[in-house]
Amino acid sequence: MIELGVLALRLALAGAIYAAIAATVGARLRRSDVVGSSRAAAYVVQALVVLAAAVLLRALLQHDFSLEYVAAYSSSTLPTQYTVAALWGGQQGSLLFWVLILTSMSSLVHLQNRHRNEALMPYVTTTLMTTAVFFLGLLVFVTDPFQRLPVAAREGADLNPLLQNYWMMIHPPSLYLGYVGCSVPFAFAIAALASGRLGDVWIRTTRRWTLFAWFFLTVGNLLGARWAYEVLGWGGYWAWDPVENAAFMPWLACTAFLHSVMIQEKRDMLKMWNMVLVLLTFTLTIFGTFLTRSGVVSSVHSFTQSGLGPFFIGFLVTVITVSVTLLVVRRPLLRSDNEIDSFLSREAAFLFNNLLLVGIAFATFWGTVFPVISEAVRGIKITVGPPFFNKVNAPLGLALLFMTGVGPVIAWRRASARNLRRSFTTPLAMGFAAGVVLFALGVRHYYAIISFSLAGFVLTTISLEFYRGTRARQALMGEPPATALAHLVNKNRRRYGGYIVHVGVVMAFIGIAASSAFRIEEQRTMRSGESIEVGGYTLTYKGLRHTDTPHVASMLAEMEVARGDRVIATMFPEKRFYKRQQQPTTEVALRMTWREDLYLVLGSYDDQSGLMTLQVFINPLVVWIWLGGILMVLGTVIVVMPTAAEQRALAAALAVEERGLAAWSQ
Amino acid sequence: MNATQTDIEESLTCQCGCGLTVHACNHLQCPSGIPLKEEIASQLALGKTQPEVLSYFAGKYGEKILSSPTTTGFNIVAWVTPFAVVLIAAALIVVLTRRWRRPVPTGGTPSPPIAPAWRARLDADLDDFDA
Numbered sequence: 001m002i003e004l005g006v007l008a009l010r011l012a013l014a015g016a017i018y019a020a021i022a023a024t025v026g027a028r029l030r031r032s033d034v035v036g037s038s039r040a041a042a043y044v045v046q047a048l049v050v051l052a053a054a055v056l057l058r059a060l061l062q063h064d065f066s067l068e069y070v071a072a073y074s075s076s077t078l079p080t081q082y083t084v085a086a087l088w089g090g091q092q093g094s095l096l097f098w099v100l101i102l103t104s105m106s107s108l109v110h111l112q113n114r115h116r117n118e119a120l121m122p123y124v125t126t127t128l129m130t131t132a133v134f135f136l137g138l139l140v141f142v143t144d145p146f147q148r149l150p151v152a153a154r155e156g157a158d159l160n161p162l163l164q165n166y167w168m169m170i171h172p173p174s175l176y177l178g179y180v181g182c183s184v185p186f187a188f189a190i191a192a193l194a195s196g197r198l199g200d201v202w203i204r205t206t207r208r209w210t211l212f213a214w215f216f217l218t219v220g221n222l223l224g225a226r227w228a229y230e231v232l233g234w235g236g237y238w239a240w241d242p243v244e245n246a247a248f249m250p251w252l253a254c255t256a257f258l259h260s261v262m263i264q265e266k267r268d269m270l271k272m273w274n275m276v277l278v279l280l281t282f283t284l285t286i287f288g289t290f291l292t293r294s295g296v297v298s299s300v301h302s303f304t305q306s307g308l309g310p311f312f313i314g315f316l317v318t319v320i321t322v323s324v325t326l327l328v329v330r331r332p333l334l335r336s337d338n339e340i341d342s343f344l345s346r347e348a349a350f351l352f353n354n355l356l357l358v359g360i361a362f363a364t365f366w367g368t369v370f371p372v373i374s375e376a377v378r379g380i381k382i383t384v385g386p387p388f389f390n391k392v393n394a395p396l397g398l399a400l401l402f403m404t405g406v407g408p409v410i411a412w413r414r415a416s417a418r419n420l421r422r423s424f425t426t427p428l429a430m431g432f433a434a435g436v437v438l439f440a441l442g443v444r445h446y447y448a449i450i451s452f453s454l455a456g457f458v459l460t461t462i463s464l465e466f467y468r469g470t471r472a473r474q475a476l477m478g479e480p481p482a483t484a485l486a487h488l489v490n491k492n493r494r495r496y497g498g499y500i501v502h503v504g505v506v507m508a509f510i511g512i513a514a515s516s517a518f519r520i521e522e523q524r525t526m527r528s529g530e531s532i533e534v535g536g537y538t539l540t541y542k543g544l545r546h547t548d549t550p551h552v553a554s555m556l557a558e559m560e561v562a563r564g565d566r567v568i569a570t571m572f573p574e575k576r577f578y579k580r581q582q583q584p585t586t587e588v589a590l591r592m593t594w595r596e597d598l599y600l601v602l603g604s605y606d607d608q609s610g611l612m613t614l615q616v617f618i619n620p621l622v623v624w625i626w627l628g629g630i631l632m633v634l635g636t637v638i639v640v641m642p643t644a645a646e647q648r649a650l651a652a653a654l655a656v657e658e659r660g661l662a663a664w665s666q
Numbered sequence: 667m668n669a670t671q672t673d674i675e676e677s678l679t680c681q682c683g684c685g686l687t688v689h690a691c692n693h694l695q696c697p698s699g700i701p702l703k704e705e706i707a708s709q710l711a712l713g714k715t716q717p718e719v720l721s722y723f724a725g726k727y728g729e730k731i732l733s734s735p736t737t738t739g740f741n742i743v744a745w746v747t748p749f750a751v752v753l754i755a756a757a758l759i760v761v762l763t764r765r766w767r768r769p770v771p772t773g774g775t776p777s778p779p780i781a782p783a784w785r786a787r788l789d790a791d792l793d794d795f796d797a
Binding site (some may be wrong): 105196197200233234235236239241284332334339340343348351352355356358359362363366367370374375378380381382383384385386387388391396539585601603604615656 | 676677679685686687690691692695728729730731732733734735738741744745746748749751752756757759760763781782783785786789790
């Protein structure tokens, strides 16, 4: 059975090499049969990778400890859902999982475009399959998931306890869908450059894929934050760890692209810049995988470390070289006939939005690699930790929040004084008022005041948009308010879905600002029956409880939570001891309300005396971050739903290209 | 816990491998974080100021223990580069868009723009012709 997996991977590698070469050669020679065979090969590659993944999954579920991978990342007592998650819990498995998603997306792209984009598709095949060749090559020659142990292990070493968590089940797949999703727009960009068809077609064809990738990058980042919040137990959700940064940077670049692409669609500008952003996004996803897998920068998340670094660097250099060469060669075709008319225009606002997003990505990149630079220049290892990223990125982030309010409502080309007055007078007043009220209430945390003022400004601009749109429909169509609002969103899903995403972003900003500025923290050693008061809560320690299963032993502290005289909850902060890995983990007890989270961590304890140390965090408005995330998801779903207008625009763009070619051949 | 103790804990990195600051690390009986917290308290008890305590730790454990780069010497590069890059890029945007806006002097009537697809076809055919 295992041999089948080995064989499948080798054949998949051969198939991917064939598909990558045949597609481009076929296109150059204008041999549609050769191009067709490359497409068939790409489907076969996917089938083979699915087979290989199924073999590995079967080995995991059957606890086949003769396989090194199964013995290293699972055990006979590991619950089934985590045994499935072990498929992406270790290095070889996660690379296989990556190719599985990549080849599945490749099949989907081929299926979608079987009668479309005939000029672009061969190069898309070559790009996707070349990426697959890289990962399959690693799996076949460097880090084999089907490696046998000399002697079968009697028991597995188990999955890292930190990964045995609900959020970890869905965080990596989501992030991978996002990462790999970015390779589809990348493949189309390369195809557009290679074929010289640099019109709107590639952009309109890949818009939905870009949104798909962005959606999963967003969800993946949020789930990762949620995991850190509940599992690492230090009271926070983001530590600017290199691997977190690795997931954050492509998200920033992808967000920049989603915005600037609108300028190309509406004004036929920034073609070159859009290309750069797509190529950058893909490069950052590979760089992120490199950071996670190479161990070149130390990280809590480097669950596996290996000698894969040089291979990834080689691949990155190849990607960058090919991209830059194509960009330089095609530069004349990427020129635009239009120009920026004024700095008070939506085009300019989007340019500055892009500048800030890419600026934050750069600052994050810079901080992540600076320890390596410092060691190379001075020979001294230094640490670039959370305080650095917070200080550098906070001002850039706030500027970006401001632009979130400006970009969508400022006029195209040149904003008139009337447009500016109409769009910004009320929002600026509301933002200013929010700041004044907070100051009057005694808030002296200036970053928080600025954040909340900007949030007020942005939320008002968005509310006004909804309000004015609904009013206009009411007046024109005579619809009741609810119907008018629904129709308003439905008629222009891209615009109003985008606004909903922005509301989500603002909510996340509010949550981040409040929880960073106004966190309450207390640590106390308590004996049974003792109470402490923290932030309006009375916490009474009722004693320790013990539970035991063959897989994990737990110690729980029973905490009665009261506000005033009223008992509102009983919470059980927990320490777990995973028997195979001999590692204690923290299980946070969490009580979420829209106002604040009560977050309890059991520190040390003494079973005999019943003494225990409790850490209490009161984190205001954290739930706003998750609610903001849900709104971002909801907004994206609205944006992605196809509209008739969009289909017409794509058809028109295709027709323009076809007409151009037809006219030429006559 | 007073503000200075917390501030210093935030300015030092726990050496247990967690990658967090000394303040954030909550490992059970952490072999690095807990002694460091005590050492900070004893240094503060000597009446030292925050910068003095931090330079004591940097001297004893190496610069690696500080959770962000210092603002001296080569480390300034770490702090300045992100802002410098953003500002230079902003200036570049302004200059480039200004240049776009300037009318390009042309002799005679400008030729109509060629559709990208046509141009691609032309390139391809010229390539074929050359070959």
